[in-house]
Amino acid sequence: MLEKKYIIEFLKERKRGVYTLIVNTYIDVISSMGINMALRVIKDDLEKQAGTTVELNYFSLAKAISKVEKKASNRSTTVVTKKWEFKDAHELKESQLPPGRFKLE
Numbered sequence: 001m002l003e004k005k006y007i008i009e010f011l012k013e014r015k016r017g018v019y020t021l022i023v024n025t026y027i028d029v030i031s032s033m034g035i036n037m038a039l040r041v042i043k044d045d046l047e048k049q050a051g052t053t054v055e056l057n058y059f060s061l062a063k064a065i066s067k068v069e070k071k072a073s074n075r076s077t078t079v080v081t082k083k084w085e086f087k088d089a090h091e092l093k094e095s096q097l098p099p100g101r102f103k104l105e
Helices: 002-013 018-025 027-032 035-050 058-076
Strands: none
Touching: 002 018, 002 035, 018 027, 018 058, 027 035, 035 058
């Protein structure tokens, strides 16, 4: 409730980063529907809170959503690299041939 009050203030003052704050506040609404529908729901909720009309920019909201999604996808994807193991001849299993040898079938 307190956060929505600040969102409305920041929108009126045209502060930088307000759309990121909106996305973080309404993340469940945004993730459950498209951008146009989410824009309408968010706008109605903020207008109900403020008691006046609130102007939201579609492209600014879409850009903030894409930035948050990009950050989330970067965090979730971890690159698993295989650690190379170069064993000496005495460390190899008996079924393996020593380095430099191969078997023809």
